[in-house]
Amino acid sequence: MKAEILIKQERCKGCNICVSFCPKKVLKLDTLGKVQVIDGEACIACGQCELRCPDYAIYVDKKVNA
């Protein structure tokens, strides 16, 4: 994984904005309507999800190799 994705589940309202703007289909809403990572390997850390999440529920950082 090139990126670390942090989700604050209790803040997510399932609006689908992050899912729609992710260019790599990394995210999907689960059956309860909360965002989940379905393909973390594909994430390029572009940050499009974090940029427009109205609820500050998702954060992405580039992984720094130790």
Added chain:
Amino acid sequence: MRSYDKYFRENRLPHMWCPGCGNGIVMKAIVQAIEAKNLDQDKTVIVSGIGCSSRASGYMNFDTLHTAHGRAIPFATGIKLANPELNVIVITGDGDCTAIGGNHFIHGARRNVDLTVILFNNNIYGMTGGQASPLTPLGKKATTAPYGSVDRPFDPCHLAEAAGATYVARSTAYHVKHLSDMIFQGMGNKGFSFIEAITQCPIAYGRKNKLGDAPEMLKWMSETAVMKAAYDKLPEEKREGKFPIGVFYNSEFTEYTTAYQKVIDLAGGAR
């Protein structure tokens, strides 16, 4: 998590806005501008009126004032006059600013009070369930316009400029970074700065007008907003259905509290 978290009252989150509401995006753009501008948290005051958008003041970690409907600008003017050192930021909705507060808006601009006014334009009265506002576009439906609005909307940017604002800009919730930059530049202007932030209300406006969900409303912004420089070069027929974003106006004029200090000095007042 992020350096700007300190500008939020995190114990008040999640906020009360509906799923997909753009207000959260605009609020983040504001705090990022505050951070970039390095404004002193103890010398920055957030003033809002009434409406969904005006609830933002309750989530922001500054001295905040949630005032009466349409009256944010008068309260903010009072704060600025009493203590010109403060950075005063106004958060208002399209109903709050251009309907009940329309008069206060033009006179705040006329006086060129040093305020940064951010209008969250969702084209509707969100909080009260979707009545038409003076910014509801022609033909769009609202609970008070079931056949589509026949009332010609204002262009709030033109209105601000004509009334005397010295900085006027527009951006959208889609263009978050650009929006934040428009606000940042507005904070740098000594005088009345007006920034229109186009934002989505998927619940009271989008649903009624079949505009799709929040992501679709954001995509509409990305497809119809054009940077001012490019928009200015478009032939008339290609402007159809598009709108410009960017800085529309920037000028210099004596700021109100500066002018008022002269009155105080002349009258031999306390300061």
